[in-house]
Amino acid sequence: QPTTAPDSMRAGYGVYANYNLNYHSADFMKLPGVPNCCRGFESGDGNGFTFGVVYVYPLDRTLSIDIRAGYTGYSALLSSREQTVLSVDFAAAPGEFEHRLDASLSSIGIEPLADYRVWRTLSVMAGPRFGFVLSRTYEQREEIVVPTDRGVFPDTQTRTRNVYSGDIPDAGNLQIALLGGLRYEVPLNRER
DSSP states (O other): OOOOOTTOOOOEEEEEEEEEEEEEEEEESSOTTOOOOOSOEEEEEEEEEEEEEEEEEESSSSEEEEEEEEEEEOOEEEEEEEEEEEEETTEEEEEEEEEEEEEEEEEEEEEEEEEEEEETTEEEEEEEEEEEEEEEEEEEEEEEEESSSSOOOTTTSSSEEEEEEEEOTTOOSEEEEEEEEEEEOOOSSTTO
16 A cells, blocks of 8 residues: 555555455346346355555645556356256156356456545545446356256256356446545555
8 A cells, every 4th residue: 555654745656456355236137138047146256356556645634535546356156046846766856956147347447535544554545436347257057956966957968057158248338336445554664
């Protein structure tokens, strides 16, 4: 993170990097134009990285504006399980399908953040993020997960079906988000 000395009015610049824990909330049954038998995707999670450059402009001794520009990865795996009854060895048996949608998502963007110093080198930050989407691809499949060793779909004669991949249809190019966080400054030398 960039550093300006506590009680200093100097501008600063630097680099930043984060490890992301991505949590997605969803409410859809399938991607437009992509066959799927799912009753609905509701949530998903994943991970990614964020990195970029930052410029800090102090307005007074406790408040500054941070202008950040960088890359963010916010991919996630959405899955949904469906209980069913299967025919196993010509007898009814409980079964379960898993619908999986693995979304690969990333963007580059700019973040104008208000940075309020609450104690010497500790600050709270908040502000918007305006991004341009770089990647928006998906991999989809439906798989029999119970029973684990037997059973196939009648239409494919395999344990999977509805296997598709490609660009997410009708995905937008722009991203707007609200950010918040904490920053702790670590000086690199005696002059900070």
